[in-house]
Amino acid sequence: MNMTQDAADFLIPLMQKQQKSAIVIGYRANKR
Numbered sequence: 001m002n003m004t005q006d007a008a009d010f011l012i013p014l015m016q017k018q019q020k021s022a023i024v025i026g027y028r029a030n031k032r
Helices: 003-031
Strands: none
Touching: none
């Protein structure tokens, strides 16, 4: 059992979601 791999499998999609959210927020802020 590799905890590091499990953590990476969990964190990478989470970070990608947050990155997309940040891009959307930045896009909306720029539109004002």
